[in-house]
Amino acid sequence: MRRLAEPGAAAVPGLLAVLHTVERHVFFGIRDALRLIGPPAFDAALAARERAEDVPDWWELGHVLRAFDERCLDRYTAALRHPMQDIRGQALGGLENLGPAAAPAALAVMPFLADRDRYVRYTAAKTVRAMGAAAVPALRAVRRDGPGRLRRHALTALAVIGGEAALDERDVRAWERLVRVKVTEPDGVVRGDLPNHCWLAVPAETYEEVFPAMGLHDRRPCTTTMGLSAMDDDTATVTGEDGAKHTAHRVFVTPELDGWRLVYADSLFHEEAWDHHDLVSRISARCGQAQFFYQDDHSDSMIWTLARGGEVHRGYWRYGEPEWTGEPMAWETQLTEGSPDGSGEPDDEEPGASRECDVEGAARALSLFPGDVGEETRVRGHGWLAVTRPGIGHGPFTGALRV
Secondary structure, X not given: OHHHXXXXXXXXXXXHHOHHHOOHHXXXXXXXXXXXXXXXXXXXXXXXXXXXXXXXXXXXXXXXXXXXXXXXXXXXXXXXXXXXXXXXXXXXXXXXXXXXXXXXXXXXXXXXXXXXXXXXXXXXXXXXXXXXXXXXXXXXXXXXXXXXXXXXXXXXXXXXXXXXXXXXXXXXXXXXXXXXXXXXXXXXXXXXXXXXXXXXXEEHHHHHHHHHHHOOEEEEEEOHHXXXXXHHHOEEEEEOOOOOEEEEEEEEEOOEEOOEEEEEOHHHHHHHHXXXXXXXXXXXXXXXXXXXXXXXXXXXXXXXXXXXXXXXXXXXXXXXXXXEEOOOOOOOOEOOOOOOXXXXXXXXXXXXXXXXXXXXXXXXXXXXXXXXXXXXXXEEOOEEEEEOOOOOOOOOOOOOOOO
């Protein structure tokens, strides 16, 4: 690697020319040699990427552009203004890799936190988080002294880095005032807003019992937008009184939607999906009933479960043993009554099997499917955001909460 870099700028054209012709382990050695060469290699790689829109080495050039050290900090900052979106994205990735050394670029990164593209916002948040505490003084200075056009972005960046704990008292009060105003306004839910990969449903009239049933604490009123944005950073590590590390989660309970409250807790539910019978049984004992829905597009896993009065009443769990729990309900079509081709021969299925293994159809039959929630949905009240450990508040959670 060092021998490749010894000629300096003179070696750059040749190294870039062979990027897409070599094996991956050789490619990474070439990338590291270009990083050692530094600014001249950055300039050449950027120019090559500008020409590489339809060339097969754009992937390799992206890896190279993200690999440079702090000698290229100014170049990364300038690249954030490049007309090509991919190059702007590579610049964000390069700054993320620099970590705290990229803190001088914090003001240039902040506007990307409000980009229309969700992936760009996600990348910008990772970049700001990687800068960490090194960026906080500059961000607080913007909050205090301006410029005004960056104040909102600075608040978002501070929340991404340190959550509520990174905000000063004035910002915390302003945030609380804004939330109080927002939760009194009608909370319309745009169709498609609510995730449909993992959620719980409970009757609206008994939803208050969800909080003790799940062991939730410090609940706060929130808008739907705020609750869903909390799911982007819903896990925190906290230190207990005994000095041990513990994991805490945020949980979002929606406003009432056509007589139901939905519960979102992405990380927590993913952990408990394979032992969810205990969860829904515990909640149904206090709420009368509880429904759990989970679908994973990657593994093709599918779960829907209905519990009543503390016991699982009916459910389907693809890849579970057994797959079916309980007896088919009135809205289901049993498979054991006869074959689909009408021959009269029963299917080779386990007892209680039905055609209704689909999460979407089960949710519509049992309560409501989140993907259907929209302008025609009757919405009452506001949502709640709570945490799974007592005494920690919301301070340990990072990430910007949108309202």
